[in-house]
Amino acid sequence: MKREELYLGIDLGGVSVRAAVVDAAGHVLGQEKHRLLSKEPPQVAEAVLRAAKTACGAAGMPFSEMKGMGLGVAGMIDREQGLVRSAPTLGWRDVPFIKLLQARTPRTPLWIASELSVSAWGERAVGGGRGVDDLIVVLVGSNIGAGIVMAGKLYEGASGSAGDLGHVQVMPNGRLCSCGQRGCLEAYAGGQNLAAWARDDLRIAMAAARAAGERHPAVGRKLIDLVGEPEKVSVAAMEKAAHEGDDLSRRLLEEAGRLLGMALANLVTMLNPARLLLGGGVLLGSPRMTRAAIAGVDAHATKSSRAAVQISAPELGEQAGVVGAALLARESLSVAA
Amino acid sequence: MKREELYLGIDLGGVSVRAAVVDAAGHVLGQEKHRLLSKEPPQVAEAVLRAAKTACGAAGMPFSEMKGMGLGVAGMIDREQGLVRSAPTLGWRDVPFIKLLQARTPRTPLWIASELSVSAWGERAVGGGRGVDDLIVVLVGSNIGAGIVMAGKLYEGASGSAGDLGHVQVMPNGRLCSCGQRGCLEAYAGGQNLAAWARDDLRIAMAAARAAGERHPAVGRKLIDLVGEPEKVSVAAMEKAAHEGDDLSRRLLEEAGRLLGMALANLVTMLNPARLLLGGGVLLGSPRMTRAAIAGVDAHATKSSRAAVQISAPELGEQAGVVGAALLARESLSVAA
Numbered sequence: 009m010k011r012e013e014l015y016l017g018i019d020l021g022g023v024s025v026r027a028a029v030v031d032a033a034g035h036v037l038g039q040e041k042h043r044l045l046s047k048e049p050p051q052v053a054e055a056v057l058r059a060a061k062t063a064c065g066a067a068g069m070p071f072s073e074m075k076g077m078g079l080g081v082a083g084m085i086d087r088e089q090g091l092v093r094s095a096p097t098l099g100w101r102d103v104p105f106i107k108l109l110q111a112r113t114p115r116t117p118l119w120i121a122s123e124l125s126v127s128a129w130g131e132r133a134v135g136g137g138r139g140v141d142d143l144i145v146v147l148v149g150s151n152i153g154a155g156i157v158m159a160g161k162l163y164e165g166a167s168g169s170a171g172d173l174g175h176v177q178v179m180p181n182g183r184l185c186s187c188g189q190r191g192c193l194e195a196y197a198g199g200q201n202l203a204a205w206a207r208d209d210l211r212i213a214m215a216a217a218r219a220a221g222e223r224h225p226a227v228g229r230k231l232i233d234l235v236g237e238p239e240k241v242s243v244a245a246m247e248k249a250a251h252e253g254d255d256l257s258r259r260l261l262e263e264a265g266r267l268l269g270m271a272l273a274n275l276v277t278m279l280n281p282a283r284l285l286l287g288g289g290v291l292l293g294s295p296r297m298t299r300a301a302i303a304g305v306d307a308h309a310t311k312s313s314r315a316a317v318q319i320s321a322p323e324l325g326e327q328a329g330v331v332g333a334a335l336l337a338r339e340s341l342s343v344a345a
Numbered sequence: 346m347k348r349e350e351l352y353l354g355i356d357l358g359g360v361s362v363r364a365a366v367v368d369a370a371g372h373v374l375g376q377e378k379h380r381l382l383s384k385e386p387p388q389v390a391e392a393v394l395r396a397a398k399t400a401c402g403a404a405g406m407p408f409s410e411m412k413g414m415g416l417g418v419a420g421m422i423d424r425e426q427g428l429v430r431s432a433p434t435l436g437w438r439d440v441p442f443i444k445l446l447q448a449r450t451p452r453t454p455l456w457i458a459s460e461l462s463v464s465a466w467g468e469r470a471v472g473g474g475r476g477v478d479d480l481i482v483v484l485v486g487s488n489i490g491a492g493i494v495m496a497g498k499l500y501e502g503a504s505g506s507a508g509d510l511g512h513v514q515v516m517p518n519g520r521l522c523s524c525g526q527r528g529c530l531e532a533y534a535g536g537q538n539l540a541a542w543a544r545d546d547l548r549i550a551m552a553a554a555r556a557a558g559e560r561h562p563a564v565g566r567k568l569i570d571l572v573g574e575p576e577k578v579s580v581a582a583m584e585k586a587a588h589e590g591d592d593l594s595r596r597l598l599e600e601a602g603r604l605l606g607m608a609l610a611n612l613v614t615m616l617n618p619a620r621l622l623l624g625g626g627v628l629l630g631s632p633r634m635t636r637a638a639i640a641g642v643d644a645h646a647t648k649s650s651r652a653a654v655q656i657s658a659p660e661l662g663e664q665a666g667v668v669g670a671a672l673l674a675r676e677s678l679s680v681a682a
Contacts, residue, residue: 084649094649142503154615163495165617166479167653175647176611187647274513274608275615278491280502310512310524312421312431316504 014069015341016060016077017334019123020052022097027059028327029067029074030334034134036327038067047098053108076117078337080126080329081105084168090120093168119337123329124171125162127322128155130332131285135323140283144275145322146173147288148268150200152193154275162336173275174198178267193271197264197297199290203241206231206260210238213256228256247294258296265297269304276309276317287322351406353397353414354671356460357389359434364396365664366404366411367671371471373664375404384435390445413454415674417463417666418442421505427457430505456674460666461508462499464659465492467669468622472660479618482659483510483609484625487537489530491612499673510612511535515604530608534601534634536580536627543568543583543597544575550593551575565593584631595633602634606641613646613654624659 012031019026028039040062042055056079064071083095090106092098106118121129128137128145137143143157152174156163164170174194175187182191183205195201210232213225225232231249235241243261250257276284284305291298302319309317324331349368356363365376377399379392393416401408420432427443429435443455458466465474465482474480480494489511493500501507511531512524519528520542532538547569550562562569568586572578580598587594613621621642628635639656646654661668 158495158500159498161496161498163616165650165653166619167617167649169647169649169653170615170617172614172617172647172650176614177607177645180607189645189647270514270517271611274611277509277513278507278612278615279500280504280507280509282503308514308526310506310509310526312504312506313502313509316502316506 013075013338014067014073015334015337016063016074017126017330017332017337018056018060018077018079019126019329019333020056020079020081020098021123022047022082022095025052025056025059026326026330027056027063028330028334029063029069030331032338034130034324034331034335036331037069038063038065039327039330040066047100049100049103049105049108052098053105053112056109057112072115074116076119076337076341077113078126078333078335078340079105079109079118079120080123080333081120082123085120085122085125085164086168087119087121087164090118092120117337117341119333119340121162121333121336122155122164122168122171124153124155125164126155126332126336127324127328128157128332129162129336130324130328130330131155131322132157132332133335134331135328136285136320137283142280142282143285144279144281144283145285145287146272147322148197148199148286148290149288150198152198152268152288156279158279173271176271176274178271193267197268197290199243202243202260202264202290203246205264206246206256207238207241209256209260210241214238227259228254230254231257243290243297244293247296250296261294261297262300265294265300266304268297269301270308272301273305273308276305276313280313281317284317284319285322286319350412350675351404351410352671352674353400353411354463354667354669354674355393355397355414355416356463356666356670357393357416357418357435358460359384359419359432362389362393362396363663363667364393364400365667365671366400366406367668369675371467371661371668371672373668374406375402376400376664376667377403384437386437386440386442386445389435390442390449393446394449409452411453413456413674413678414450415463415670415672415677416442416446416455416457417460417670418457419460422457422459422462422501423505424456424458424501427455429457454674454678456670456677458499458670458673459492459501459505459508461490461492462501463492463669463673464661464665465494465669466499466673467661467665467667468492468659469494469669470672471668472665473622473657474620477620479616480620480622481612481616481618482622482624484659485534485536485605485623485627486625487535489535489605489625493616495616510608513608513611515608530604534605534627539580539597539601539627540578540583542601543593544578546593546597547575547578564596565591567591568594580627580634581630584633587633598631598634599637602631602637603641605634606638607645609638610642610645613642613650617650618654621654621656622659623656 179191185192516528522529522532
C-alpha cells in the first residue's frame, strides 16, 4: 500500500507557534504548541522547526518524509516573495522569513500566507465553508480580520493587506483606534477595545454616582457587581451581565454588533459571497453581539446579496490555521507539479 | 498573411445597444449604435444582431467571419448560465438572453457579463488599468457600481451582484434610496439623486426667503441664478455654480464626494487593489466631487492599502463596454480552446 502523503501546517502568532501533521482529509495526526521565547526572526525560525519536528514525532513520522510545510503568520504577507511585510504582534517588518526557514531545511518545500488566509482555506477545505468557492471568514477577537476566498482562490490583495476589516471606518470622527485613525470597526468591536469602552463608561457612571451621593451607578450596576472593579471588565463578563439584564452591557454589545453588522452588510453587498463564517473569541463569547451583527446584515445588505449568502460559524476552531496551512501547501504543490 | 481574428463586443443598456468589431489590440474597426425600440427580450436579441451586423459592415467584414461575440449587459448576470438575473433599466428578471441570441446565430460563440465587468475588463486590457491584476473600476453616474478584477480574473460574486457599491450604507437612517433602503451611497452621490438633493434644498431656501420677504435665498443664490428654476438643477450646473462660489453647490458636491470617499476607502482597505479608476458622468462633470472623494480615500483607507493603490481615471470612455466585451470573448475562447 502506498504511504499517504503528509504535510506540515504551522500557525505562527505573536506569542506561540503551533505545528501539526495533517493528512489529505484535514485530520491532524500529531501536533505541538510552543511558546515563543524570543521574537528574533532566526530564533523564531528555529522554534518553528522544533515544533514541526515534535509534531512529526507525535504523529510517528520522520520530519524528512513530510512533502512540504505551509505557514500561516499573523500579519501582512507577500506570498510570492515569502516575505512577512508586517506582523505587529511579532514586531516584524519586511522579514524574509521563508528564506530564513529554507536555509535551515533546504529540502522542504515551503509556503506562506496570512493566518487569516490559511484559516479561511482550512474552513473552505474541510470546515464550515466546505466546497464553497466564494467564502469570507471573519474572526473577531482583539483584532478583527477577514480571510477571503473568491472563485475558489485565496485573495490577499495587491500587497497582502486585503481583508483588513477591523480598519474599515464605521463612525465618522469616532473612537480612536490603535492604528491612529478614528472610527475603525476594531475601535468598537475588537475585544479589548470593547471592554475598555465599557470600563470608561463604568468609571464615568461610578464617579457621577459618588458625586451625587448615590450608592449605585445609574447604569452598569449588574456589571460592576459582577466584576468588582472596572479593571476586571471583559467581553465575557459583559455578556453575562447583559444576560442578567445589565443595561450598559446590553447597550454596548448591541452597538458593537450593530457596527460590525453594518461593516459586514457592506462587505456582503460588495463581494456577494455564497457563505460568511462569523467566529473568533469575541463572537464565540457573545451570542448577543453575534445576533446584533447578523441582524445588521439582514437590515443593510442588498436583498439579492443577502439572499445569496449563508451565514454560519467556523468549524475548525483553533486548528483552522494549521489545517489550512498544510492543505494550502498540499494544493500548491499539486498545482505546481 | 494570416487574416486577423476579430471579435464583436456588445454593450446593452436600457435605452440603446452599441456594437463594435474589435481587434486583438482593442481597436474598434467598425461600430454601430441603435436605440432600442422595444424592451421585449426577443426584439432586443434581434436589435443586438442588427447592430452587430451593421458594425461588421462598417468594418468591411462579414458577420460570419467573427470568431465570437461578447456582451455586457447593464444588470446582474449569471455568466455561466447566460442568464440576465436582473436588468432594471430593461425591466428584465431571469431572462435567458444568451439562449435567445444563440437561437438566432447558432454558430457564433457567445459570452455575457455585466456592463460594469466588461468595462473593467476593457480598461484592464487596453485602458487605464493595463496589465494590472488587482483593479477596481468605479463608475459614478445616475447609478454607482464597480467592476472588480482580482488576481487577473473578473469577479462577479456568487450570484452576479458583486460590485454593487451604490448600495453600501454610508449614513445610518439617511436619505431614502430607490432600492428601498436608507442611507445608500447612491442616494447621495448618484447623479439624479444628488441633483434632487440640491433641488430640495433650493426649494426650502427659496420658500424661507419668500416667507421672510427676502429677494434672495440664504444659500444657493448663484445656483438658482444659473439655472433659473430648481427643476433645472443638474450636477454640471452645481459644479459651475460651485466654481463661482455657490455655497449650497459646494457643500453638497463636497459632502457627496466625502461619502463616496468613505465608501472607496473601505473598499481599498478591504480589497487592497493596485489600481482604482474613478469615472462615470458625474465624476467627469465634477472635479470638485472627485477631489473630495480622493481626499476621503487618503484620509480613511489604511496606510498600507493606500500606499499600494494608484488612483486614476478610465481611458476608454464610452467604448470601454464594447472593447471589454470583445476582449473578454477573445480571452474566454482562447482559454477554453
